[in-house]
Amino acid sequence: MINEHYKAMLGGKSVIRSLSEYATARGAEIGYDNVYDYSLGNPSVPCPPAYTDATMALYRDADPVALHGYSPSLGIPSVRKAIADSLDRRFGMDYTADHIFPTTGAAGALAHALRCVTAPGDEVITFAPYFPEYQPYVAGCGARLTVVPADTDTFQINFNAFEQAMNPAVTAVLINTPNNPSGAVYSAATLERLAAVLTAKQAEYGHDIFLISDEPYREIVFDGGTQPYPSRYYDNTLSCYSWSKSLSLPGERIGYVAVNPRATDAELIVPMCGQISRGTGHNCPASSVQLAVAQVVDMTSDLSVYETNMNLLYDALTGIGFDVVRPGGTFYIFPKALEDDATAFCMKAKEYDLILVPSDSFGVPGHFRMAYCIDTEKVKRSIPVLERFAHEVYGL
Amino acid sequence: MINEHYKAMLGGKSVIRSLSEYATARGAEIGYDNVYDYSLGNPSVPCPPAYTDATMALYRDADPVALHGYSPSLGIPSVRKAIADSLDRRFGMDYTADHIFPTTGAAGALAHALRCVTAPGDEVITFAPYFPEYQPYVAGCGARLTVVPADTDTFQINFNAFEQAMNPAVTAVLINTPNNPSGAVYSAATLERLAAVLTAKQAEYGHDIFLISDEPYREIVFDGGTQPYPSRYYDNTLSCYSWSKSLSLPGERIGYVAVNPRATDAELIVPMCGQISRGTGHNCPASSVQLAVAQVVDMTSDLSVYETNMNLLYDALTGIGFDVVRPGGTFYIFPKALEDDATAFCMKAKEYDLILVPSDSFGVPGHFRMAYCIDTEKVKRSIPVLERFAHEVYGL
Numbered sequence: 074m075i076n077e078h079y080k081a082m083l084g085g086k087s088v089i090r091s092l093s094e095y096a097t098a099r100g101a102e103i104g105y106d107n108v109y110d111y112s113l114g115n116p117s118v119p120c121p122p123a124y125t126d127a128t129m130a131l132y133r134d135a136d137p138v139a140l141h142g143y144s145p146s147l148g149i150p151s152v153r154k155a156i157a158d159s160l161d162r163r164f165g166m167d168y169t170a171d172h173i174f175p176t177t178g179a180a181g182a183l184a185h186a187l188r189c190v191t192a193p194g195d196e197v198i199t200f201a202p203y204f205p206e207y208q209p210y211v212a213g214c215g216a217r218l219t220v221v222p223a224d225t226d227t228f229q230i231n232f233n234a235f236e237q238a239m240n241p242a243v244t245a246v247l248i249n250t251p252n253n254p255s256g257a258v259y260s261a262a263t264l265e266r267l268a269a270v271l272t273a274k275q276a277e278y279g280h281d282i283f284l285i286s287d288e289p290y291r292e293i294v295f296d297g298g299t300q301p302y303p304s305r306y307y308d309n310t311l312s313c314y315s316w317s318k319s320l321s322l323p324g325e326r327i328g329y330v331a332v333n334p335r336a337t338d339a340e341l342i343v344p345m346c347g348q349i350s351r352g353t354g355h356n357c358p359a360s361s362v363q364l365a366v367a368q369v370v371d372m373t374s375d376l377s378v379y380e381t382n383m384n385l386l387y388d389a390l391t392g393i394g395f396d397v398v399r400p401g402g403t404f405y406i407f408p409k410a411l412e413d414d415a416t417a418f419c420m421k422a423k424e425y426d427l428i429l430v431p432s433d434s435f436g437v438p439g440h441f442r443m444a445y446c447i448d449t450e451k452v453k454r455s456i457p458v459l460e461r462f463a464h465e466v467y468g469l
Numbered sequence: 470m471i472n473e474h475y476k477a478m479l480g481g482k483s484v485i486r487s488l489s490e491y492a493t494a495r496g497a498e499i500g501y502d503n504v505y506d507y508s509l510g511n512p513s514v515p516c517p518p519a520y521t522d523a524t525m526a527l528y529r530d531a532d533p534v535a536l537h538g539y540s541p542s543l544g545i546p547s548v549r550k551a552i553a554d555s556l557d558r559r560f561g562m563d564y565t566a567d568h569i570f571p572t573t574g575a576a577g578a579l580a581h582a583l584r585c586v587t588a589p590g591d592e593v594i595t596f597a598p599y600f601p602e603y604q605p606y607v608a609g610c611g612a613r614l615t616v617v618p619a620d621t622d623t624f625q626i627n628f629n630a631f632e633q634a635m636n637p638a639v640t641a642v643l644i645n646t647p648n649n650p651s652g653a654v655y656s657a658a659t660l661e662r663l664a665a666v667l668t669a670k671q672a673e674y675g676h677d678i679f680l681i682s683d684e685p686y687r688e689i690v691f692d693g694g695t696q697p698y699p700s701r702y703y704d705n706t707l708s709c710y711s712w713s714k715s716l717s718l719p720g721e722r723i724g725y726v727a728v729n730p731r732a733t734d735a736e737l738i739v740p741m742c743g744q745i746s747r748g749t750g751h752n753c754p755a756s757s758v759q760l761a762v763a764q765v766v767d768m769t770s771d772l773s774v775y776e777t778n779m780n781l782l783y784d785a786l787t788g789i790g791f792d793v794v795r796p797g798g799t800f801y802i803f804p805k806a807l808e809d810d811a812t813a814f815c816m817k818a819k820e821y822d823l824i825l826v827p828s829d830s831f832g833v834p835g836h837f838r839m840a841y842c843i844d845t846e847k848v849k850r851s852i853p854v855l856e857r858f859a860h861e862v863y864g865l
Contacts, residue, residue, distance in 0.1 A: 074640040074677045075734050075741075076588050082744040083737060090542075119533040132525050137515040143719045146486075177573065177752060184750025192472050206747060213748025244470040281470045323539045324756025338471050341479060345471075348478040351602060352609025353749040354580025356573060359758055360720025 087205070088434050089113065092419075096428045103426070109455040110428045111443035114253065114404065116321035118374045118446075124320060127368040131361055140364070144357040146347045148175035148329075155367040156329055160312075163371070164302040167334055174346040177326035177358050179289045182313035183210050184353065185346040186330050187245065190283035190311065191216040196242040197285075200230055201436030202407065204253050204287070211247075219243075220436045228257035228398055228407070232266060239270070241278045246271065251290040251300055254435050254442035255407040256383070256400020258294055261301045268307035275309075281337045284310040289328070292319040292373045294402035295380045308335035311342070316366055318404075321374045327358045327366050379404040382445040382452045389456040394469045404446040407432065411467040413439050425462040427455065483601070484830050485509065488815075492824045499822070505851040506824045507839035510649065510800065512717040514770045514842075520716060523764040527757055536760070540753040542743045544571035544725075551763035552725055559767070560698040563730055570742040573722035573754050575685045578709035579606050580749065581742040582726050583641065586679035586707065587612040592638040593681075596626055597832030598803060600649050600683070607643075615639075616832045624653035624794055624803070626663060635666070637674045642667065647686040647696055650831050650838035651803040652779070652796020654690055657697045664703035671705075677733045680706040685724070688715040688769045690798040691776045704731035707738070712762055714800075717770045723754045723762050775800040778841040778848045785852040790865045800842040803828070807863040809835050821858040823851065 089112055096110035131140055147153070153170035160166050176182040191197060193215030199207055201223040211218040221238050224231040230248075248267070250259035259267075271282050286303040291314065294300050304310035315328035332342045350356055357363070383400055390397050390408050397408035410418035415431035419441055422429045432440035445452060463469040485508055492506035527536055543549070549566035556562050572578040587593060589611030595603055597619040607614040617634050620627040626644075644663070646655035655663075663680070671678050682699040687710065690696050700706035711724035728738045746752055753759070779796055786793050786804050793804035806814035811827035815837055818825045828836035841848060859865040 074586060074588070074591070074679070075737070076585055078588070079585065079741040079744050080734070080737060083740050113539075115538055117534065120537055125528050125533065129525055129528050132521050132528075137521065138513065138717065141516055141718045141720045142511055143509075177750065180750040180752045182750070184748070189472055189475065190470060192470070192474070195470070209744075209747035210750065213750075283470070321534065322537045324537045324753075326752060326755050338476070341471070341476060344479050345475040348475050348605075351605035352580070353751070354573065354576040354578070354606065354609075355750065356576045356722060357720075359722050359755040361758075362755055 089430050092428050092430060095423070099426065106451070108426050108428065109451065109458060110447065111445060112428045112430055114444045114446060115323060116318055116374065116446055117448065118321055118376065118378055120321045121369060121372050121374055123369045123372060124322070124365060127365040128361065131364055140361055142360065144360045144363060146350065146357065147343055148173065148357055149360065149363050152363045152367040155370050156331070159370040160331060164305060166302070166304065168331055169334070171340065171343060172332040172334055174330040174343045175358050175363055176328050176330060177355060178317055178323070178328045179287055179313050179315035180206070180210070181326070181355055182315065182328045182330045183285065183287060184213060185349050185355070186285045186311040186313055187211060187214045187216070188349045189342050189345050190245050190281070190285070192244070195244040196240070197245045197247055198235070198238055198243050199247040200235070202228070202252065202254050202432065202440070203436050204249055205434045207247060223437045225437065226398070228252060228255035229259060229263045230267060232270070236270060239274050243282060244280070245283045245285055247285045247287065248303065249287040250303065251294060251402030253290065253403055254405045254432070255398065256403045256405050257398070258298065258300055258401030259303070264301055264303055264306040271307055271309070281309055283336070286310055286312045288312055289315040289318050290403040293376050293379055293404060295383060295400065298401060300402065304331070304333045308333050309337060311336070319373045319376070320366070320369065325359070325362045327362045378449060379446065381449055382447070385449070385452050385456070386443065386445055389459060393460055393463045404444060406443050406445065407440050410439050410441050411463060411469070415439050415441055421466050422462055425458050427458060427462060485826050488824050488826060491819070495822065502847070504822050504824065505847065505854060506843065507841060508824045508826055510840045510842060511719060512714055512770070512842055513844065514717055514772065514774055516717045517765060517768050517770055519765045519768060520718070520761060524757065524761040527760055536757055538756065540756045540759060542746065542753065543739055544569065544753055545756065545759050548759045548763040551766050552727070555766040556727060560701060562698070562700065564727055565730070567736065567739060568728040568730055570726040570739045571754050571759055572724050572726060573751060574713055574719070574724045575683060575709050575711035576602070576606070577722070577751055578711065578724045578726045579681065579683060580609060581745050581751070582681045582707040582709055583607060583610045583612070584745045585738050585741050586641050586677070586681070588640070591640040592636070593641045593643055594631070594634055594639050595643040596631070598624070598648065598650050598828065599832050600645055601830040603643060619833045621833065622794070624648060624651035625655060625659045628662060628666070632666060635670050639678060640676070641679045641681055643681045643683065644699065645683040646699065647690060647798030649686065649799055650801045650828070651794065652799045652801050653794070654694065654696055654797030655699070660697055660699055660702040667703055677705055679732070682706055682708045684708055685711040685714050686799040689772050689775055689800060691779060691796065694797060696798065700727070700729045704729050705733060707732070715769045715772070716762070716765065721755070721758045723758045774845060775842065777845055778843070781845070781848050781852070782839065782841055785855060789856055789859045800840060802839050802841065803836050806835050806837050807859060807865070811835050811837055817862050818858055821854050823854060823858060
């Protein structure tokens with residue numbers, strides 16, 4: 074019989090997806106160059122040629138039976154080792170291959186990590202603003218998501234609200250830094266304080282609380298900075314990664330879970346991911362993608378365009394009079410809207426062919442997200458349109 | 470906190486996987502050529518050169534931003550259309566792209582199809598012998614699997630036992646033809662009778678009963694025969710496919726669910742798959758693999774070696790005195806063991822470096838499975854060893 078639960082979910086359409094579809098339709102009408110589409114977080118720069126070369130060499134030279142054969146259920150050992158070595162080199166960790174579980178992107182990583190450390194009925198805490206897909210990821214485990222209100226002055230963690238929300242049902246805390254949609258990069262001080270709260274609460278409640286750290290934007294940090302590595306601050310950390318953004322490979326579905334070697338039952342968590350896969354039909358990312366990515370594991374695409382675009386937009390928005398926290402990374406910016414109703418604001422912007430995403434589905438009222446993973450030339454052309462919109466509609 | 474359910478699953482290791490690991494270790498000791506490893510169903514023939522060429526052309530010529538961009542959540546439209554057109558051409562169906570949901574292999578297909586048409590607490594029926602991973606697939610939906618005993622004379626469906634097992638809690642029936650492990654190809658008569666039972670029971674119970682048809686061996690049929698297409702016989706059918714075997718691409722994780730256009734809520738089932746993906750982190754197979762497979766959608770690897778190997782083994786086994794149903798397809802054969810205890814039999818065979826899989830985990834006692842997706846030369850060399858084993862241990 075048709076499952077009524079999934080059938081009922083068909084009603085709710087993603088706001089981002091709807092806006093993106095509108096932008097495409099409007100582009101067909103007036104020319105896509107004339108639509109300032111800031112809706113979707115699809116990387117705009119190509120993958121490094123070394124990734125293409127690595128794949129073509131595998132297809133040209135490798136034995137196809139071996140290349141396309143079943144990956145072991147926990148991932149290809151040489152790939153797991155290449156990932157562990159890279160993280161150890163870059164972040165001073167001491168992962169071995171046994172702590173790495175290759176996944177189909179960050180979505181696969183989060184689905185496995187959440188199932189490892191929650192049981193049905195548990196509570197998972199995250200912080201606004203947050204990626205809306207955390208709701209189905211957490212619901213898919215039978216757990217429930219509690220969203221801690223944002224600190225809209227900095228988009229670091231609102232610790233007062235966090236400590237009020239903590240309770241013994243919480244078995245996992247989910248963070249995303251650099252953050253979609255705010256662009257905030259959690260500082261070392263934020264991560265230290267977060268670790269201190271979690272350590273104290275573990276002792277108080279007498280059970281583990283895992284930190285699930287969603288890090289697909291880890292390599293997109295501005296002003297020459299870096300993202301402090303969350304797992305360095307708290308042992309019970311599962312780091313979830315995707316190469317979607319850093320190597321511009323979102324469609325290839327490749328990422329991993331990295332288990333801190335000092336986490337509780339650290340040696341069991343990757344084998345548990347293998348068991349979880351059996352029920353969800355996950356069964357590893359594509360073999361050839363695993364093998365190719367392992368060869369470019371320390372590389373990124375040329376990500377500089379995102380910083381160029383951010384600076385252009387930040388200067389323009391503040392010049393116009395927007396209230397906006399300067400992003401430390403990602404390819405998002407999250408200004409305050411010019412009226413309280415973010416959806417009304419974005420609908421008015423649409424009349425100017427400015428496609429902006431209202432903040433409500435990110436758990437924050439009265440803001441909007443711009444995904445500036447688009448050509449710099451288009452960002453520049455959008456600025457006078459933003460100025461005209463703010464002037465004509467809001468008198469700025 | 471660590472999830473105790475998944476942790477407890479770590480105890481149970483797959484018999485097939487253990488035997489395969491033993492074979493690899495033994496091969497390191499005495500040379501892999503001297504180990505007659507019939508344990509694993511990993512294709513032994515390369516993918517068609519056209520698949521390699523299609524991938525290399527994509528990597529060489531396509532815009533990398535488009536090639537590696539996000540697949541729409543229901544799959545790439547041109548790929549879905551290519552699959553629908555191929556099935557329509559080959560099986561006289563009338564699928565459109567809207568009825569096709571690309572998945573990460575048959576595992577992904579079954580995980581989605583089962584969730585679409587069962588709810589927690591429902592009962593799913595399958596037929597022995599069956600693929601052991603059906604247990605976690607069904608458990609992952611919160612449903613329970615009932616296994617109907619085998620008709621060991623033919624390995625078609627044991628209809629008396631099936632009709633006894635049917636009850637109003639059954640919302641889905643799961644078949645696998647051509648069958649792993651028996652090699653049986655369900656006949657048109659079997660599929661007609663199955664459809665008649667299901668149609669009658671739908672009327673009697675007043676609810677839909679979906680047929681989930683697992684078909685990764687569809688193109689490996691012997692004696693110039695073909696597999697009658699199950700969805701032609703029963704409207705409420707979800708066909709689950711993988712190119713793992715037909716194109717020798719198990720590691721690339723590529724398959725689909727095809728929804729019969731006359732099924733209940735047919736137009737909703739693929740969008741429901743998209744909703745299910747959000748909770749499991751599935752999010753489509755790799756974009757480049759989707760695009761490359763669509764270009765070779767009607768091809769197969771050179772699968773003739775499997776028929777050659779089957780004939781050699783069938784003749785040898787019957788010559789030795791084994792009781793064996795001749796496979797109609799796949800790359801498996803499923804003879805009766807020479808003693809009641811299949812595990813004891815396979816352990817004794819191991820002393821001869823014959824790696825055979827006992828039948829118990831397939832839901833049938835007293836048989837063993839040989840996966841003959843290995844070199845024909847090795848099959849030939851194994852025959853005198855099989856003869857010696859049967860003679861020395863069982864006096865044949």
